[in-house]
Amino acid sequence: MSDANKRKSLSGFQYRKMSKAKKEKEENIVRKTTKLDTYFKIKGIATRDLKYLLEQCDTPTLQVDEKTEEILSYKINDDMNVDDIKDQIYVKTVPISMDFDKKESSQKCKIKNIETNNVDTLETVKCNVKDTNVQYYCWFSNDPAKWVLNESEFEYYSKNQVTTNLVDIQFNKTFRRIGKYNRKLPREAFFRKLLNGEFKHRNWLLYSQSQNSLFCFYYLLFAQRKTKFSRPGSGYIDWKNCLLDVNNHEKFIKHTESVRKWHSRQLDNQYCIQNFLKIEISKEEEYWTKLLHQLIETISFLLTKGLAFRGDNETVGSKFNGNYLSCLELLSKFDPIHANHIDKYSNKGRGNVSYLSNRICDEFxxxxxxxxxxxxxxxxxxxxxxxxxxxxxxxxxxxxxxxxxxxxxxxxxxxxxxxxxxxxxxxxxxxxxxxxxxxxxxxxxxxxxxxxxxxxxxxxxxxxxxxxxxxxxxxxxxxxxxxxxLAHFLNLVGTFAAELTSMGNKFFLRAQNLYTFLFASTSRNTLSKELDQIPNAQLLKNLCPTRWSSRYSVCKSIKNGYVGILAALEIIYNDSNQQNAVKHEAKSIYNKIKSLNFVFILVVWTPLLEKFDKTSKSLQLINIDLSCVVSLYDSLICYIQEQRNNFEIFLSEAIKISGINKFSWEETRTKRKNIFFDEELSGEVIFSNSDKMKNEAYTKLCDKFGFFSDMENIEASELRNKALKLMEYYVNDLEVEFVEEIVQFKKYIIHFPNETKNMQGMLKYLNNNPSLNTTFPNVEIALKLFICMPCxxxxxxxxxxxxxxxxxxxxxxxxxxxxxxxxxxxxxxxxxxNISLTSLVERNKQLEEVISQIPKLTNYFSSSRQLANISNNETTNENVDILTSKKKNETMYENEV
CATH class of the missing domain: 3.30.420.10 (Ribonuclease H-like superfamily/Ribonuclease H)
Structure with a gap:
């Protein structure tokens, strides 16, 4: 490239100068451009001077300084005055709390907790005044004499009909001096008597309490010329000719035309494009809400099963897109709406709202x-x-x-x-x-x-x-x-007892060797599975040192399938196709388990470990308490002590299973250990520590609360002493009245059902009977303290x-x-x-973003096309007539108003 075509690089100062000039030019253009909000008028009730509202307070709680006054100033429309505004709003006592957040040039102000009197309709209007966000309450009065009928009021009353409640009219206070007599408003003026004797209520006739006069609701809104029934501020007051004039006015063609105009506008509002937009918005909200419900249910299903969500990719239709998208694809086969959503929004990439991404899933x-x-x-x-x-x-x-x-x-x-x-x-x-x-x-x-x-x-x-x-x-x-x-301690005791003797160690070692040998080869494994043909037989179980119930499972499976195990081992060591090492190992295991020694240990340990296993499973229950634990421990100890005297029973059962009458003791000398003067016998240390743990941990706790389980057999004086000790320990939880409550509770517990006389039953019975709950509140607290302790x-x-x-x-x-x-x-x-899906959808931030996108031009044009289709092709003759009359009414309204 030649030097002439090379791009000349400017200096840093020149770049900064150009950037500054460009910025000044843009600011100048923005300054000269007319603001967009100047083309629109603020709808709602007439604009008010907020300071005037504050001055109407009987007990104002806000001091307005110069800066705040400048912030609260709000410009009134040129066609209104303060008196007109004052008549439309009633403020009895206004305790106002103002919150200011001063951050550089922005200040926010909110008026809260406004109390009102004698007002029927409330409208909340939010106005942006300079840099101030003001929220206050605007009111539309039901008194027709106070109506200003500006644009906002006309729009409100043309959509909401106002009627007079006759109960609120005090007819005895409606007297007016007419001629020589004082006349009051006749109640009959609000009803029209038909020829057949029926009465129809004139809901168009309004009474003004402030002016003591009558108005025609429809005439006030649509009459071109003001008459006595639509005269602003005064109304109709001739009580002498009231019945006749009201009857004539009702038959007047202008009145009928006004009624038609009002109902015509209701019909216009029903078929206007804004309503179609609202319908479209509600449909979109319903669509997205239903979709989110399906997504939440899918997520909940995968969560409760502990399954993975994502796969190798997030492509709908891929075999490796994970469980989440696969479940959604499955749902789409039975739900056309869901299928349409996946076809329309799937695989669109980032920046498109689909609710199928992993980000939405993680948010939920x-x-x-x-x-x-x-x-x-x-x-x-x-x-x-x-x-x-x-x-x-x-x-x-x-x-x-x-x-x-x-x-x-x-x-x-x-x-x-x-x-x-x-x-x-x-x-x-x-x-x-x-x-x-x-x-x-x-x-x-x-x-x-x-x-x-x-x-x-x-x-x-x-x-x-x-x-x-x-x-x-x-x-x-x-x-x-x-x-x-407790479950860990029971496991330690059972494990130690099983390994305490050499015979016990050899027994479980041989059981593990048997399992390893049979399941190490597929052929031997197939042979061992034939044990299922033996009644009550089970597959051999592996000895897991950390699994609490594994030792019982091992003993039970060997005992029930003992005959089949021997047969399988015999087949293996007699098989000529097997290797010599395998045959030798099978023969060795066969000789070791085909002995009275092995079977006797098996017969002894199976029922003992069964009781250990059942007790351990009971200890793992959530609804167990310490009193039940002590009972389980005591029953297990008693059972083991009883088995000490059942040697002959165990021996006869072992002989029956093995078919051998004599023990084959090994000819080895028993190893002895020298015991020094400061040592104790091994085995005693472990049991003494276990007893120490039991005495220090559980017995003390049960002594504190133990009187609950044997309350009926304890004397009142002893019961008071134990209750007093418990109250002194839980001084911040139990009141002094607990001592007498427990004595009274002892007399009442006699009437309890037998199944509710344990601690949990007592607490449940108290909760189900509110009268008892209030009578024995400290007893309930004591029971809660004990039962909430884990086991x-x-x-x-x-x-x-x-x-x-x-x-x-x-x-x-x-x-x-x-x-x-x-x-x-x-x-x-x-x-x-039990989680509410609706609450989850409402709390999801992404749903708000979707709903905020709905009223945009896309839906606007879709609603416009829908309206065009209705007016052109897809409407019935009745709808066509309605739309035609709508246009006529619109033209008439423009000519009349």
Whole structure:
């Protein structure tokens, strides 16, 4: 390129100079251009001087300075005066609160809480005065003598007919001096008597209380020449000839024509283009609302099932677009409206409103999760007392997730446990965990002072009495009792008891080896599945160390399928096609389980672990309380003690199953351990710690509230002492009257049904009987305090199961907020089902944007085309006549007014 054709670069100063000149030129053009709002008139009631309204207050509460006076000044129309305005508005006492937000040049002012007197119709008008946003109330009077009939009033009264209520007329006070006599307004003037004796009410005849005169409603609006029934400010006052004149006026052709004009305008309003626009707007709103309902139901379905939403792409019609779009495609096959929406709006790209994008889906997920949390918080505030359940586990990305659940009492008196959310990367320090817990409860507006229980695992950072999390929670609420997880302790006791002896260890080791051997090969697996043909037989179960009921499942499956297992092993080690190592292993396992030793341990452990399993499942129930826990523990201990004397029964059953009469004891010397002077026997330490835990954690709590479960058998003096101790401990919750209430409640509990004599039954019975609830309020509080204490961490463990489904290896990139939101909606699916879809749609911000786009030119032209189609082709003969008369009436109205 030659130097002559090169673009010459200007200096920075020259560019700034050109930019400044361009900006000044644009500002000059804008300054000279006429404002758009000057071409329009403000509709509504006549404009008022706002300062005048304030001066009419009997007790004004606002001081207007010079600046405020300048802001509140509002120009009155040239064709009006203040007296005309004053007659149209009544202000009795106006306590006005003004809110000013001064931000540079913008100021806002609002008038609130205006009380009025003797006014029938209210219209709210928002006016923009300079930089001030003023909102006040405008009134249309029902007194015809005060009508100004400007443009706004004429428009209002031509759409809304005004009638006179005869009850409001005091006819004894309507006297007028006419000639020599005082005459009053006859009531008969408001009725027309027909020839057959019937009476018709003249709804067009209006009475003015201010002028004590009569007016014709239609004549006031449409009469070209003012007559005695339409004279402004005075009206008709000749009571002597009232009946005759009213009757003649009603038959006057001008009156009939005015009636026709008024009804003609009603018909015009019905078929005007504004009404068609409103119809179109309502149809669009209904369309989008129905669509959003379908989307919310689809999202709710996927959430409650814990399924993924998105796929590899977001293309409608693709095989890899995910569950969300696939469900919408399925719905479109049975809903033509939904199918039309997908065909019209799908795959349009960004910038097009379709409500099919992942952004809208995420907004609804966030909105629904917040709504569920609001419902939970509302229930907690009603219940007041609650307990917290905290546990932690790593997710698929190795991030430690701290789960938080809350236990409280519902309105029906039953305890519930609700999931609050996950707190990621909190760490294992008690101080940091406490800060995060305080933060989440503060954000939810839940007062931790009302916390009455806390349940964690037995780690030192959680259960430590000095620096653990439970000690730090007690600093906030000193009555937040710590309760260890009962199900975890029962699992520890059962696991330790199973592994306490060498025979027990060998038994479960051989059971696990048996499962591994049979399921390691497909051929052996097929052979083991033939066990289903044996009555009551089950597939072999894997021994999972973290699953509480796995040991019972292993024992039960081996016991029921013992004969088939031996047959399968015998087939394997006699099969010549098998490798020698496989045959040798099968023979070894066969010899180990084909012994009285193995079968005897199997027979002993199966019923014991069955009781452990049933007790563990009962402890995991939400509606269990500590009194039931103590009963379950006592019954389990009694059952185990009874089994000590059933050796002969177990032995005979083992001999029957195995077919062997003698034990094959191994010829090995028993290993002994030297015990020093400061040591105890192994095995006793564990049981003593377990007893210590039981005594310190549960027995003390049950001693505080235990008198509720045995109230009928306790003397009144002892009952008073126990109630007094409980009241002294919960000094901020129970009143002094609690002691006498509990004594009186003891006499009343005799009449309770037997199924309601436990603590939960008592609380439910009190809630269902309001009279008892008010008689024993402190008893109800004490029952709530006890029942709201958690017993196990099963709710936290269930949340971990949901976490593994929500955040799996395919969804490992989920954010912490979305993970918590999806988990809340999946766990608390009962609350999700009760959420109002309409409230969700109204709260969605995107819906407001869609509705705001509806009244634009596109819909305007579509409505215009609809009106044209009605007038040209698609109307019946009746509609054509209506539209024709509409045009005639319009022409007549223009000529008359």
């Amino acid at each position: 997920i966030d909105l629904m999760s917040k709504t569920v949390l609001q419902c939970i918080v509302k229930e907690i505030k009603i219940a007041k007392y609650f307990s917290i359940i905290v546990d932690s586990t790593p997710d698929v990305t190795k991030v430690d997730q701290l789960t938080v659940a809350v236990r409280y009492i519902c309105k029906d008196g039953l305890p519930v446990e609700r999931f609050i959310g996950f707190l990621p990367s909190v760490g294992h320090k008690a101080k940091k965990m406490k800060l995060e817990l305080m933060k989440i409860f503060k954000n939810l507006d839940i007062d931790m002072i009302n916390c009455r229980g806390q349940l964690f695992d037995n780690a030192n950072n959680m259960s430590g009495i000095y620096n653990g999390l439970q000690a730090r929670i007690k600093q906030k609420s000193n009555t937040a009792e710590f309760v260890p997880c 196990s961490n099963a709710s936290g463990e269930r949340s971990f199961f949901v976490l593994k489904r929500v955040k799996n290896y395919l969804r490992s990139s989920l954010s912490n907020e979305k993970t918590s939101a999806l988990s809340i909606l999946c766990i608390e699916n009962e609350i999700v089902k």
